Amino acid sequence: MANSTTYSTESTGNPIVSNPQYIAPSDNASFQITSHKLNGSNFREWYQSILLVMKGRGKMGYLTGVNTAPPLESAKYSTWEAENSIVMAWLINSMDQRIGRLYLFYQTAKEIWDAVKEMYSDLEDISQSFEIRSKIRNTRQSTSSVTEYFNTLSELWQEIDLFHNINWKCPDDGVLYSKMLEKDRIFDFLQGLNQDLDDVRGRILGMKPLPTSKEAFAEVRREETRRKVMSLPSQSAAIETAAQGSALATNRYSEEKDAKGAFGKDVWRCEHCKKPYHTKDTCWDLHGTPLDWKPRTQRRKKVYVTEITTSSTPQLFTDEQMEVLRKMVNSSSELSKSAPSNSRGSTALTTHKGSVIGEDDWEC
Numbered sequence: 363m364a365n366s367t368t369y370s371t372e373s374t375g376n377p378i379v380s381n382p383q384y385i386a387p388s389d390n391a392s393f394q395i396t397s398h399k400l401n402g403s404n405f406r407e408w409y410q411s412i413l414l415v416m417k418g419r420g421k422m423g424y425l426t427g428v429n430t431a432p433p434l435e436s437a438k439y440s441t442w443e444a445e446n447s448i449v450m451a452w453l454i455n456s457m458d459q460r461i462g463r464l465y466l467f468y469q470t471a472k473e474i475w476d477a478v479k480e481m482y483s484d485l486e487d488i489s490q491s492f493e494i495r496s497k498i499r500n501t502r503q504s505t506s507s508v509t510e511y512f513n514t515l516s517e518l519w520q521e522i523d524l525f526h527n528i529n530w531k532c533p534d535d536g537v538l539y540s541k542m543l544e545k546d547r548i549f550d551f552l553q554g555l556n557q558d559l560d561d562v563r564g565r566i567l568g569m570k571p572l573p574t575s576k577e578a579f580a581e582v583r584r585e586e587t588r589r590k591v592m593s594l595p596s597q598s599a600a601i602e603t604a605a606q607g608s609a610l611a612t613n614r615y616s617e618e619k620d621a622k623g624a625f626g627k628d629v630w631r632c633e634h635c636k637k638p639y640h641t642k643d644t645c646w647d648l649h650g651t652p653l654d655w656k657p658r659t660q661r662r663k664k665v666y667v668t669e670i671t672t673s674s675t676p677q678l679f680t681d682e683q684m685e686v687l688r689k690m691v692n693s694s695s696e697l698s699k700s701a702p703s704n705s706r707g708s709t710a711l712t713t714h715k716g717s718v719i720g721e722d723d724w725e726c
Contacts, residue, residue, distance in 0.1 A: 393448075393451045393452060393455045394455055394456070395412075395452045395455075395456060396411040396415060397411075398411040398456070399456055400456060400458065400461055400482065401457075401461070402458075402461065405478075405482040405483055405484060406484070406485075406521055406524055408457075409479075409524070410520070410524070411456075412452075415452070416449070424445060424449040424470075424472065425449070425472060429442065431443075431446070431470070446470055446471055449471035450465075450468065450470070450471045453465070453471060453475065453478070454466065465477065485524055485527075491522065491525045494521050494522045494525075495522060497518055498518045498519070498522065498550055499550070501518065501550075501554055502554045503554050503556050507586070508559075508579070508583045508586045509583060511554065511555075512551060512583075515550060544574055545572060548574070548575050551575055551579065552566060552567065552578065555582065559582060559585060561585075562581060562582050562585040563582075566578050566582070632645050635647050
């Protein structure tokens with residue numbers, strides 16, 4: 363066939379072109395194909411977004427070198443040149459201006475693609491791979507929702523996959539490796555969940571066969587939603603119960619305070635006047651004030667004087683010794699009257715020397 367372009371028709375009647383060199387009308391609509399512009403430090407994001415666009419538009423052959431330039435005299439050369447120029451424009455416009463202008467004079471899209479990977483790619487950097495792996499190990503749910511937590515892990519998994527672009531010689535080995543990698547990611551996801559999700563974590567680990575990471579995420583998310591729905595009425599009931607308990611405790615305290623005195627002891631209460639510390643039989647409202655009643659201040663003074671008197675005069679002498687002391691005091695008084703010029707100290711000295719009372723007058 364002279365023209366290798368093939369067409370297939372959908373129900374809408376629009377042709378879908380399978381030839382990678384076919385220039386679709388949408389290809390020329392805009393040269394801005396991604397919002398992730400290469401700035402020198404976001405190569406992984408930029409690289410992945412470019413791959414998605416190129417694969418979606420069937421232009422990966424211009425990056426890998428599969429679609430090489432035909433001879434100049436070939437009728438396909440103009441088509442290849444147009445396609446190559448469009449892919450180059452896509453790449454340059456997906457970079458910051460200070461980076462993109464360095465590639466304006468390159469001849470093919472493959473040259474630009476290889477140069478950018480060589481200058482900015484860190485896919486061969488082991489330290490970058492170690493950093494991402496450490497982030498995966500240390501990521502925890504904490505205050506994030508299950509969805510936010512899983513999305514964070516998914517981004518890190520996608521980044522680490524860029525470092526592990528392996529071409530398996532045996533397809534079966536690739537399948538076994540994928541299963542092992544999926545199991546590790548389930549463990550990464552489950553270990554970072556909060557402790558309140560221990561039940562669903564245990565259920566997933568007990569499943570045989572073990573679900574995929576996406577299935578595990580769906581199970582945990584359903585459990586999180588169920589807990590939120592169930593906790594709404596329980597929280598309202600807890601608040602209402604706490605309020606009722608507080609009111610009950612307040613009423614009980616008031617009743618106990620009325621039934622007890624200042625020191626928490628049970629006291630008597632009059633059935634007539636409802637006042638404490640007396641009964642109906644001694645209520646003044648019914649029987650009047652007692653005749654021997656005195657104000658509380660006078661009673662306190664009396665008690666105080668009595669206590670001081672009894673406690674300040676201990677019984678140090680016998681009755682006979684007290685009688686002798688009284689005689690000594692009387693004799694001292696008579697001497698003082700007969701000799702008024704003597705001082706108090708002389709009287710005390712005379713009394714001490716025993717000039718009036720002899721030693722025989724003391725009794726032991």
